[in-house]
Amino acid sequence: MTTGFTVEQLRAAVTDAVRAPSLHNTQPWRFRLHDGGIELSVDPLRRLPATDPSGWGARIACGAALFNLRLALAVAGTPATVRLRPYPADPNVVARLVPDVPRRPTPTEQSLYAAIGHRFSNRAPFWPDPVPAEARWRLGEAARAEHCWLELLIGTSAVNAFAEITRSAHRVLERDPAYVAERAAWIRSEPAPDGVPTTAAGPQGEPQDLLPQRGFGGRDRAPGRDFEPEPLVAVLGSPGNTSADQVVAGQALQRVLLAATDAGLSVSMISQPIEVSGAREALRLSLGRFGTPQMGLRIGYGQPGRPTPRRSVDEVLDVPMPQP
Ligand SMILES: Cc1cc2nc3c(=O)[nH]c(=O)nc-3n(C[C@H](O)[C@H](O)[C@H](O)COP(=O)(O)O)c2cc1C
Numbered sequence: 001m002t003t004g005f006t007v008e009q010l011r012a013a014v015t016d017a018v019r020a021p022s023l024h025n026t027q028p029w030r031f032r033l034h035d036g037g038i039e040l041s042v043d044p045l046r047r048l049p050a051t052d053p054s055g056w057g058a059r060i061a062c063g064a065a066l067f068n069l070r071l072a073l074a075v076a077g078t079p080a081t082v083r084l085r086p087y088p089a090d091p092n093v094v095a096r097l098v099p100d101v102p103r104r105p106t107p108t109e110q111s112l113y114a115a116i117g118h119r120f121s122n123r124a125p126f127w128p129d130p131v132p133a134e135a136r137w138r139l140g141e142a143a144r145a146e147h148c149w150l151e152l153l154i155g156t157s158a159v160n161a162f163a164e165i166t167r168s169a170h171r172v173l174e175r176d177p178a179y180v181a182e183r184a185a186w187i188r189s190e191p192a193p194d195g196v197p198t199t200a201a202g203p204q205g206e207p208q209d210l211l212p213q214r215g216f217g218g219r220d221r222a223p224g225r226d227f228e229p230e231p232l233v234a235v236l237g238s239p240g241n242t243s244a245d246q247v248v249a250g251q252a253l254q255r256v257l258l259a260a261t262d263a264g265l266s267v268s269m270i271s272q273p274i275e276v277s278g279a280r281e282a283l284r285l286s287l288g289r290f291g292t293p294q295m296g297l298r299i300g301y302g303q304p305g306r307p308t309p310r311r312s313v314d315e316v317l318d319v320p321m322p323q324p
Contacts, residue, residue, distance in 0.1 A: 004036015005099060009078060011313055013038065016072040018310045019116050020254055021269065022061035023052055024186035025196050027311055029065050032318035038073075038080070038097040040066055043316075050178035051275065056246055060294065062094045063250015067146070068116055069097065070251075071258075075105045075113040084244045094247050115261035120307045122266035123202030123213060125227045126300030135263045136232075139299070142259035143236055146252035148294070151287050153233045161286045162233050162273070163210045166296065169272040169279035170212040187217045193311045200308050202268070211270060211298060232299040233270075235283065241292040249294035256297070266302025271295055 014031045017040075022028055028046040032039050042058045052058060066082070073080045080097035087093050105113070136152055143150035153159045173179050188195040201218030209227060236256060238249040260267050273279040273296055283293045 003099075005033060005038050005073075005078070005080075005097070007033060007319060009073070009076065010038050010319075011317070012076065013069050013072040014313050014317060016113070016116050017065040017069040018313065018316060019119070019307070020061060020064035020068050020250075021119075021121060021257070022064075023048055023057035023271070024183065025194050025308055026058075026186065027061070027194055027316070028058040029062050030316055030318055031069075034096075036098065038069065039086075039093055040069065040095045040097075041092045042094055044092060048182055050176065050182045055243075056274070057271070059094065059243055059246035060250040060253060063247040063252075064254035064257075065250075066095050066247065067251040067254035067258075071109055071113045071116070073097065074109050077102050077104065079103060084247055091243060111262050112255065112258040115258040117307065119257055119261040120305055121200065121268050122302040122305050123200065123216075123218070123268045124303055124305070125203070125225060126231065126266060126298075126302045128228050128230070129301050130230075131232045131265060131299060131301075135260075135265060138259050138263060139234065139256050142255040143252045146248065146255050148236060148238045148249055148252035149289065149291065150252075150256060150297075151235045151237065151289060153235070158286075159210070159231070159233050162235070162283065162296065165279050165282050165286065166270060166273045167212050169276040170214075172276050172279070173272055183214070183216070189217065191309070193309050193315075197308055200305070212272065213268075214270075214272065228300055234297045234299060235287060235293050236295045236297065237284075237287070237289060237291045237293045239291045245292070246294065253295055260299060264301070265299055266305075268298045269295055270298060 010033050026046045028043045030041045030043045042062055079100045081100045083096045086096040140150045186195040189198045196216040198217040201216035202213045203218050203221040205213050236253055238245045273283050
């Protein structure tokens with residue numbers, strides 16, 4: 001057992017951690033080395049007060065970054081033991097990682113790790129090809145491995161119920177000028193280290209769309225370029241809904257996204273029905289499951305795309321100044 005992580009190990013793992021998804025690509029995380037442990041905190045300066053008043057989205061994003069951090073350390077041969085919310089007096093600290101017994105990475109860790117750099121949110125229409133049973137099973141398994149569940153909506157009525165709840169949540173959100181202004185402030189039409197590039201936006205929504213897309217300034221749709229008629233829609237959920245449960249859900253989300261990438265699948269996230277509390281409850285009831293829905297996912301075979309930018313590692317590290 002090693003005594004603590006080094007700054008070099010921290011820097012290498014954070015390079016992978018920041019590839020995690022976040023609401024509007026705000027990247028609401030900070031990392032530091034403290035008493036030999038790596039600590040991951042929510043960055044309060046990068047919260048979205050109108051879109052994410054409770055901090056749910058920031059905790060999901062930090063959970064996703066935590067999963068990448070765990071994977072990166074494990075693949076480097078230095079897996080970590082994780083304590084969530086280690087300091088009750090400082091709820092911004094999401095997790096503390098200390099070195100566990102060194103071991104070889106498992107094949108699953110290696111293949112999930114290899115997917116980190118290829119994953120991106122694909123908001124374009126997918127091909128109509130169905131997702132095979134084996135891949136569906138792997139996605140569910142990825143959620144279960146992180147103590148969450150993934151409900152794949154089977155049949156028209158389940159998908160229509162999700163779509164109806166999502167459309168109504170979308171309407172509620174779009175009526176809020178602060179929400180609309182906040183989203184507009186994170187759309188990037190020029191190269192930038194954060195925010196959502198217009199090149200990553202889906203095509204403009206149309207009235208016939210089953211699922212409303214969050215608008216990030218995408219282009220008008222060419223005639224006939226509609227979305228896939230029978231999308232595979234899934235809902236990721238966690239047993240509870242405390243702050244720690246949301247960090248757990250973020251880890252499960254990232255594991256599902258990486259498993260999908262590894263299986264050659266594309267995913268886009270649909271969180272409107274999670275962000276509006278009435279819609280979230282309606283979704284929970286429609287699924288008939290214990291626990292709390294934490295994310296909606298559209299999964300399928302997509303056209304190629306590319307990962308979106310991130311801030312540099314130096315911008316998210318709190319490294320103590322060397323003593324003179
Ligand atoms: C909590 C959370 C909620 C999100 N909600 C949506 C959403 O409703 N619609 C959407 O298109 N993308 C959504 N995203 C995806 C982010 O916009 C995306 O992760 C970010 O722009 C970075 O891009 P990338 O996923 O390609 O790395 C969400 C991501 C997170 C973590």
